[in-house]
Amino acid sequence: MRILFASLMLATAATPALAQNVVGGPVLPDGTLLDVVATGDITRVPDVATLRAGVVTQAATASEASAQNASQMARVIAALRAAGIAERDIATASIGLSPQYRYGENQPPVITGYQATNTVSVKFRDIAKSGRVLDALVKAGANQIDGPQLSIDKPAAALDEARVNAVRQAQARAQLYAQAAGLRVDRIVSINEQGENRGDQPRPPVLYARAAKADAQTEMLPGETEVSVTIAVRFLLK
Missing domain, CATH: 3.30.70.2970 (Protein of unknown function (DUF541), domain 2)
Structure with a gap:
């Protein structure tokens, strides 16, 4: 799991101009907006x-x-x-x-x-x-x-698992920020998916190499590949 970026933005009834400047977000009185960008990743054996x-x-x-x-x-x-x-x-x-x-x-x-x-x-x-x-x-x-x-031939299930991990990671980090600021997480305002990695990874030719014996067969080693999804989550803290 990786957290790429987290930022706090205040949006209160006393500062409506700041709330209105939040692109794509509603005007939220008497609250604090927290933006968290999180990446959830898992590993799979390529097939x-x-x-x-x-x-x-x-x-x-x-x-x-x-x-x-x-x-x-x-x-x-x-x-x-x-x-x-x-x-x-x-x-x-x-x-x-x-x-x-x-x-x-x-x-x-x-x-x-x-x-x-x-x-x-x-x-x-x-x-x-x-x-x-x-x-x-x-x-x-x-x-x-x-x-x-x-x-991975059919990465949909792996991507969905990575999405769930990303949301959980974002929620855990939001709780951390809220506690540090003396606030509580009220709700999620928005979730935006920013990108995904389906595990399509080029590998160097050394992954297949002939053994020493003349009659030996070439061996292909699949190893593991990483599937990941990055999301941006906006929370309302009170």
Whole structure:
């Protein structure tokens, strides 16, 4: 739990101008307004991993580089389908073709060949099996892998739990301020949600790494991710 900011604003019948300056709030006579910003957070184990896998090829001509890339990428896509990855979880991320140059001193650059790239985004809904699929992709011809981004497939319940924690934290802090000021919390005037973190966190590639033995499989480690919601709560103290 984290409290980001708390501030006191007085709004009394004797100072109506101050009460009227509170944006979006009613005029509250004979009371003290307290604004608290609180963040409620919880941790969950991610259940979805998204990676980018692709093929980079080079050849003397653009057509040769493209043809080699298409052939190699077709094997990679076939390996994904054979591993049981659904069509909805495979999407083209990027396709590129660019010349390769040789540079010499006081000489114009000379094209020495062409590089073709094709990358797909792959969503793994079973993280435990993703390492085996990665190994199959490499055997099929994938020579570029980036990621993963680990996330929670259905974060709604986790977000609601974080919201409840945020409200409780705000209430506890309001009680603290009220006691320190010799007042009591009368009621909540307003609650505004300021932002949320659904737990979609990119992770460095070291989260999947091949073991020392040649026949060992790549292992994906999900770890934990944080889900959080930040709210602003206005209390009336008397």
